[in-house]
Amino acid sequence: MRHTTKDDKIRVLILGAGGQGRVVLDILLQARKYDIVGFLDNNSDIHGRRVDGFLVHGGIDDLEKLTAELDIDGVIIAIGDNGARRGLARQVEQTGLELINAVHPSATLAYNATVGRNVVIAAGAVVCANCQIGDSVILNTGCIIDHQTMIGEGSHICPGVRIAGRVKVEPGVFIGIGATIIPKVTLGCEAIVGAGAVVLEDVLPMATVVGVPAQPIKLAGASEDIAAMLLPART
Numbered sequence: 001m002r003h004t005t006k007d008d009k010i011r012v013l014i015l016g017a018g019g020q021g022r023v024v025l026d027i028l029l030q031a032r033k034y035d036i037v038g039f040l041d042n043n044s045d046i047h048g049r050r051v052d053g054f055l056v057h058g059g060i061d062d063l064e065k066l067t068a069e070l071d072i073d074g075v076i077i078a079i080g081d082n083g084a085r086r087g088l089a090r091q092v093e094q095t096g097l098e099l100i101n102a103v104h105p106s107a108t109l110a111y112n113a114t115v116g117r118n119v120v121i122a123a124g125a126v127v128c129a130n131c132q133i134g135d136s137v138i139l140n141t142g143c144i145i146d147h148q149t150m151i152g153e154g155s156h157i158c159p160g161v162r163i164a165g166r167v168k169v170e171p172g173v174f175i176g177i178g179a180t181i182i183p184k185v186t187l188g189c190e191a192i193v194g195a196g197a198v199v200l201e202d203v204l205p206m207a208t209v210v211g212v213p214a215q216p217i218k219l220a221g222a223s224e225d226i227a228a229m230l231l232p233a234r235t
């Protein structure tokens, strides 16, 4: 059962008290819908200390114990690493706690955009018509996601990224600051797009692409001979 304060606000813990935790805290405070109970973080050096005025109550493993003790209704996972964020979100789902979203009041969302759970949408981000934003996605400061684009679970779209219409971003993709993606491109699972890249064609799963136009430089997990077959020689 949801416990609410006298102001009828949902009591929330933020999992992760690093840089992303601070960003999420700011967004939740600006949104004025939540009663922030504090943080959990696996860095034991900061247990019992305050981050931006809010207490770090313990480690993330203490979540179940502290849920009852602190009368928590919901959590949000503020961890930059895509895989860690997705994995933890799935664990939290099993506990029955609500995974909430942090949407900055200055973000703009089309009326028919769909947004999953545990999603962070930072200041000035724009999500246009018919976009689908998956669970545990971060849409960072000032990024633009144009019409009919799909952002897969656990992807991170960094500040100032511009994604055109009908792009498919598969799960776990990282798009570095200021990159541009032209229409109808597919970015494969866990691909990485370097800062400032301009992506003109599909990107293989697990590939890293950089530059203008973007070219692949790495293929995670591939042996050297497979990578040599799949990646063009760099000039």
Ligand SMILES: CC(C)(COP(=O)(O)OP(=O)(O)OC[C@H]1O[C@@H](n2cnc3c(N)ncnc32)[C@H](O)[C@@H]1OP(=O)(O)O)[C@@H](O)C(=O)NCCC(=O)NCCS
Pocket (backbone or CB within 6 Å): 140, 158, 159, 175, 176, 177, 192, 193, 194, 195, 196, 197, 208, 209, 210, 211, 217, 218
């Ligand atoms: C793409 C990226 C992830 C690659 O990191 P990496 O795997 O450690 O790669 P390296 O630093 O070893 O670089 C490999 C090569 O790519 C080049 N390169 C790396 N990033 C590049 C970029 N964004 N644009 C152009 N070239 C780039 C390097 O100069 C290097 O070239 P060389 O082999 O000729 O020397 C990283 O450079 C990047 O752009 N990260 C974005 C970070 C970001 O936006 N953070 C915002 C957080 S909110």
